[in-house]
Amino acid sequence: MFSLSKNGRARNGWVNFTVLACTGVIPLLLYVAGQTFYLDLATRMVCLAIAAISLNLILGYGGMVSFGHAVFIGIGAYAVGIPAYHATYGEFDLIASYNGFLHILLAVAFSSLFALVTGAISLRTKGIYFIMITMAFGQMIYFFFVSLETYGGDDGLTIDARSEFPAVKLDNAIVMFLVCYVIMLLVIFAMYKIVNSRFGMVLQGAKDNEERMRAMGFNTFKYRLTAYVIAGALCGLSGALLGNFTTFISPEMIDWTRSGELIFMVLLGGGGTLAGPLVGAAIFVVLEEVLSSFTIYWHLPFGIMLILAVLFARKGLLSLFLKEDGDD
Amino acid sequence: MTEPALEICNLVKHFGGVTASDDISLSIMANEIHAIIGPNGAGKTTLVSQLFGSLAPDGGKVRFKGKDITSLPTYKRSALGLARSFQITSLIMSMSVLDNVALAVQAHEGHSFKFWKPARKVETLRLRATEILQQIDLVERADSKVSALSHGERRQVEIAVALAGEPSLLLLDEPMAGMGAIESAQMVEILKQMKGEKTIVLIEHDMDAVFALADRISVLVYGRIIATGSPDEIRQNEDVRRAYLGEA
Numbered sequence: 001m002f003s004l005s006k007n008g009r010a011r012n013g014w015v016n017f018t019v020l021a022c023t024g025v026i027p028l029l030l031y032v033a034g035q036t037f038y039l040d041l042a043t044r045m046v047c048l049a050i051a052a053i054s055l056n057l058i059l060g061y062g063g064m065v066s067f068g069h070a071v072f073i074g075i076g077a078y079a080v081g082i083p084a085y086h087a088t089y090g091e092f093d094l095i096a097s098y099n100g101f102l103h104i105l106l107a108v109a110f111s112s113l114f115a116l117v118t119g120a121i122s123l124r125t126k127g128i129y130f131i132m133i134t135m136a137f138g139q140m141i142y143f144f145f146v147s148l149e150t151y152g153g154d155d156g157l158t159i160d161a162r163s164e165f166p167a168v169k170l171d172n173a174i175v176m177f178l179v180c181y182v183i184m185l186l187v188i189f190a191m192y193k194i195v196n197s198r199f200g201m202v203l204q205g206a207k208d209n210e211e212r213m214r215a216m217g218f219n220t221f222k223y224r225l226t227a228y229v230i231a232g233a234l235c236g237l238s239g240a241l242l243g244n245f246t247t248f249i250s251p252e253m254i255d256w257t258r259s260g261e262l263i264f265m266v267l268l269g270g271g272g273t274l275a276g277p278l279v280g281a282a283i284f285v286v287l288e289e290v291l292s293s294f295t296i297y298w299h300l301p302f303g304i305m306l307i308l309a310v311l312f313a314r315k316g317l318l319s320l321f322l323k324e325d326g327d328d
Numbered sequence: 329m330t331e332p333a334l335e336i337c338n339l340v341k342h343f344g345g346v347t348a349s350d351d352i353s354l355s356i357m358a359n360e361i362h363a364i365i366g367p368n369g370a371g372k373t374t375l376v377s378q379l380f381g382s383l384a385p386d387g388g389k390v391r392f393k394g395k396d397i398t399s400l401p402t403y404k405r406s407a408l409g410l411a412r413s414f415q416i417t418s419l420i421m422s423m424s425v426l427d428n429v430a431l432a433v434q435a436h437e438g439h440s441f442k443f444w445k446p447a448r449k450v451e452t453l454r455l456r457a458t459e460i461l462q463q464i465d466l467v468e469r470a471d472s473k474v475s476a477l478s479h480g481e482r483r484q485v486e487i488a489v490a491l492a493g494e495p496s497l498l499l500l501d502e503p504m505a506g507m508g509a510i511e512s513a514q515m516v517e518i519l520k521q522m523k524g525e526k527t528i529v530l531i532e533h534d535m536d537a538v539f540a541l542a543d544r545i546s547v548l549v550y551g552r553i554i555a556t557g558s559p560d561e562i563r564q565n566e567d568v569r570r571a572y573l574g575e576a
C-alpha cells in the first residue's frame with residue numbers, strides 16, 4: 001500500500017471492490033432464489049468480519065497479537081442481552097430497555113472502557129507476554145459471565161426480543177443482513193481512512209520499528225493504546241450485532257478459542273489489508289459449515305488448510321491478488 | 329562556543345562486572361562537532377544510548393540546554409531537540425524513503441491523533457521531507473522502499489530522519505559504518521554542511537572523517553575519557569597514541 005503506483009492502486013481497489021460486492025450480492029441472490037439459509041450464513045460472516053476487521057487494526061496494522069479479542073464480542077452481545085432481559089423480566093430499570101441505540105451505546109462504551117483499562121496494562125508487555133496477558137483478561141471475563149447465574153451462567157441467555165430501531169425491524173432476515181453489511185462497509189471505510197492517516201502511519205511505523213519511532217519522538221504507547229480502544233469498540237459493535245442475529249448469547253462466545261478463530265480469519269484472509277479479514281471470515285464460515293456437516297472433528301481439516309495457507313500464502317489469501325509496492 | 333549544549337556529569341554504567349561508562353564527564357559546546365573515538369568495546373554506543381535515553385545510567389547526570397534530562401524517556405528528549413542516528417541502521421523498512429522522513433517530520437508537528445486526512449497528502453510534511461532529501465542528495469530515491477536501498481543509501485536516510493525534527497543536537501553513532509570510500513566522502517560532505525550550525529556528537533571509526541570534521545575530539549578507552557582536545561592536540565597526545573592510535 002505504500003507509495004504504490006497508480007496502476008497498483010487501481011488494481012487493489014478493484015480487488016477490494018470485488019470482494020465487497022460478492023459478499024453483499026451473492027447471499028441476496030441466493031435468498032431470492034429460495035436458498036434462505038445462506039443469508040443467515042452471510043449475516044454471521046459479516047458480523048464476524050467486523051470483529052476480524054477490528055482485530056486487524058491492532059494485529060495486521062499494529063503488530064499487536066491479541067489473543068483475547070473475542071471478549072469484546074461477548075461484551076457487545078451481553079450489552080444487548082442484559083438490557084433486553086430486564087425489559088422482559090423487570091428489575092434494573094435504569095438499563096432495562098429494548099432500545100437499539102442504548103444497546104449499541106452500552107456495547108461500545110463498555111468495550112472501549114474494558115479496552116482502555118486492559119490495554120493500558122497489556123501494552124506494557126511485548127510479544128508472547130502480550131499474547132498471554134490479553135488471553136488472561138479474556139478468560140477473566142469468560143468466567144465472570146459463567147458466574148452470572150441471573151443471565152444463565154454457563155448455559156447462556158436467550159434474547160427474547162431484538163434491539164428496536166425506528167423503521168428498521170431486525171426480525172426480518174434481509175434487513176438484519178443489510179444492517180450488518182452496511183455497518184461493515186462503514187467500518188471498512190473508516191479503517192481505510194484511519195490506516196492512511198497520520199495516526200495510521202504512526203501505528204504501522206511502530207509495528208515495523210518501535211525503537212525508531214520512539215527515537216523520532218513518538219510516544220508509541222499512547223498511539224497503540226488508542227488503536228487498542230478503537231479495535232475494542234468496533235468489536236463490541238460486532239458483538240451487539242451478533243447477539244441480535246443469533247438471539248442467543250453465552251460465555252462460550254468469549255472463550256479463547258473464539259479469539260483464536262478471529263486471528264485465523266485475519267491471517268488467512270490477509271493481515272494489514274482492508275478486505276482480508278472479510279475474506280478470512282467468509283472462508284471460515286463456509287468451511288465451518290461444510291466441514292462440520294461431514295465430521296464433528298472439522299477443526300482437523302480446517303487446521304491443515306490453515307497450515308497450507310500460512311506456508312504458501314504468507315501474507316494471506318487476498319495478497320495473492322493484491323499488488324504490493326515494488327511489484328511493478 | 330559559550331555555554332555547553334550538553335553536559336555529561338560523572339556518568340556511570342555497569343554491565344555485570346564490566347564498567348562501560350566509568351565516571352564520564354564531558355561538556356559539548358553549542359554548534360561544535362565533537363567526535364568521540366576509541367577502540368572497539370570502549371563504550372561509545374553505550375554512552376550515546378545513555379545520552380539519548382535508551383539506556384538508563386547507574387549514576388551521574390545528563391543536562392541538555394541546562395535542563396536535567398537524565399531520566400527523561402527518548403521520545404521526550406526528541407521533542408526537546410535531540411536526535412540520534414543508529415550504528416545499525418534503524419528505519420521503517422516497509423515504508424518508502426519519503427514516508428520515513430515525513431514520519432520524522434510529523435513527529436515534531438504536534439500530536440498525531442489525526443485519524444481522517446491521508447498523511448501522504450499533508451503537504452507540509454511531504455514538502456519538508458523532500459527538502460531534507462534534497463539536502464542529503466537522495467531525492468531521486470524518495471519513492472523507493474527502504475528495504476530496497478543499498479547500505480550506503482540507508483545510512484543517508486538515517487541522517488535524513490535524524491535531521492527531520494530540526495534538532496539542535498545530533499548524536500551520530502558511526503554514520504560511516506560499513507560504507508565504501510566514495511560513500512564515506514559523500515557523508516563527510518553532508519556533515520560538513522552542518523558544521524557551525526548544529527551541535528553534533530560524532531562517534532566514528534573512520535579517522536580521516538573524524539579529523540576532517542571534528543572541532544574537538546574525546547578519546548574513550550575502557551569507559552574512561554583519557555583525553556579531550558582539538559584534533560592537533562589529540563594527534564600529539566602520547567596517551568592517545570599508546571592506547572588507541574597505535575602510531576597510526
